[in-house]
Amino acid sequence: MRLVSFNALRSLDIPGAHPIKPELYFRELATVKEADWVIFPEYWQVNSLVYGLKQRIFPSIAAYHLGHDKIEQTRAFMSVAPNHVPWTEILPSTAASIDHALELFTFPFVAKEVRSSMGNGVFMIESRRDLLRYAEQNTVLYLQEYLPISRDLRVVWIGNEIVTAYWREQGDGFHFNVAKGGVINFDLIPPAALELVREVATRLGIDHAGFDIAVVAGHCYLLEFNLFFGLDGLNRQGVRSGDYVLQYLLAQEDDPGKPHRPHPRPVAA
Numbered sequence: 187m188r189l190v191s192f193n194a195l196r197s198l199d200i201p202g203a204h205p206i207k208p209e210l211y212f213r214e215l216a217t218v219k220e221a222d223w224v225i226f227p228e229y230w231q232v233n234s235l236v237y238g239l240k241q242r243i244f245p246s247i248a249a250y251h252l253g254h255d256k257i258e259q260t261r262a263f264m265s266v267a268p269n270h271v272p273w274t275e276i277l278p279s280t281a282a283s284i285d286h287a288l289e290l291f292t293f294p295f296v297a298k299e300v301r302s303s304m305g306n307g308v309f310m311i312e313s314r315r316d317l318l319r320y321a322e323q324n325t326v327l328y329l330q331e332y333l334p335i336s337r338d339l340r341v342v343w344i345g346n347e348i349v350t351a352y353w354r355e356q357g358d359g360f361h362f363n364v365a366k367g368g369v370i371n372f373d374l375i376p377p378a379a380l381e382l383v384r385e386v387a388t389r390l391g392i393d394h395a396g397f398d399i400a401v402v403a404g405h406c407y408l409l410e411f412n413l414f415f416g417l418d419g420l421n422r423q424g425v426r427s428g429d430y431v432l433q434y435l436l437a438q439e440d441d442p443g444k445p446h447r448p449h450p451r452p453v454a455a
Contacts, residue, residue, distance in 0.1 A: 187439060190218055193226035196414070199428030200225070215239075223435055229254055244435060245394035245413060252390060253413030256300050256328060263408045266389045270382055272400070272407050273331040279321045287329055288314060296330045299323075333407060339375070339399040341383045342415060344427060345434025346393065348383060351375045352419045370419055379406045393434065 191197035194205040204221075206214045208228045218224060224235055225244045232250045235241045243250075252259045263271045275290060277283035291311075297320045299307030310332070311317050321327060337355040341348060352375070354368035379399045386408065387395065396415025400407040420427055 187436065188220060188222045189225055189435070190214075190221040190223070191225045192228060192231065196226045197428065197431075199426045200432050222439070225431070225435075242438075244431065246391050248391035249394055249413055252392065253395065253411060254301065256298055256302075256410060257326065259410060260328075262390055263386065267382065267386050267408060270386075270406055270408050272333055272409070275327070275329045277327040277329070279325050279327050283327055284314075284317060284321055287317065287327060291329060291331070294332045296332050297324075298328045298330065300326060300328060333400045333402050335400050335402060337371075338409065339379050339401060340415070340419060341379060341397040341399060342420065342427075343383055343387045343392065343395050343397060344430040345437070346388065347430070348380055349427065349430055350419055350423055350425055351380060370422060372419075372423070376401060376404075376406070378404075382406050382408070394431075 187202070189197075189200065189203040191200070191203040191205050192208045192211070197203040197205065203225060204217070206217065208231065211218065211231055218235070218241065219239060221241065223244055224241050227235055227243055229250060232243065232247060235243050236247050245253075252262050257276055260271065260274055260276070264274075275287060277287060294310050294312045297309045297311050297317070302308070309316070309320055311320065311329075337353045339351060340354055341351040343349070351372075353371040353373070355371055356369045379401065382399065383397045387393075387397070392411065395411040395413060397411045398409040400409055417427065
């Protein structure tokens with residue numbers, strides 16, 4: 187199986203993955219076309235790979251498209267697991283929307299930027315001034331109820347299985363991301379959270395993601411997923427993510443009905 191990788195670091199532990207720098211993509215088209223799979227492309231490469239070259243990519247195109255935009259991701263969550271999504275309002279950044287939001291929400295509530303990761307772009311809104319400051323910097327208001335939690339759960343999904351799950355605790359008091367100082371704890375993972383991730387990832391066609399789950403009074407809420415999640419939790423357990431990636435891709439080769447290729451490759455007459 188011929189693999190081309192556009193992310194050398196994420197494919198270090200995948201035997202035989204041929205690395206190509208993303209900026210050399212079009213110079214290396216011949217090599218890319220001959221690959222059985224193109225793994226870990228950058229977002230700007232995805233459409234040309236899938237729709238232009240008819241290449242199979244990993245992660246899946248669903249994972250890329252939904253992972254790239256929190257609004258589309260949240261709407262997808264609402265379509266398949268509406269009872270597990272925090273109350274969310276998505277509004278244009280206008281004076282009327284700001285007034286409407288202040289009628290709907292009580293302080294504090296959460297505002298998010300559409301594209302961010304590692305805990306960046308997430309804000310606690312505690313006053314009208316906070317909301318106005320956020321609105322000045324964003325063309326869309328992504329507003330969500332504040333959930334009273336002291337930790338959140340990261341569930342790592344690769345291929346079609348859960349690889350690990352762990353609590354992220356402490357942090358800076360609002361963010362729990364490890365990049366923000368969160369502490370990893372592997373104890374007492376609720377089975378309901380794992381089952382929720384299995385169902386949602388499978389239904390949405392996601393094959394590589396770190397899902398963030400809030401648990402409030404035993405009920406699980408989907409916060410978001412990150413396509414390119416941190417590897418700290420896996421490393422602490424000695425888990426090699428590349429092993430799971432390779433096993434999954436090999437399984438797709440054995441089952442040609444599963445690969446994420448939207449159309450068959452053109453065959454020369």
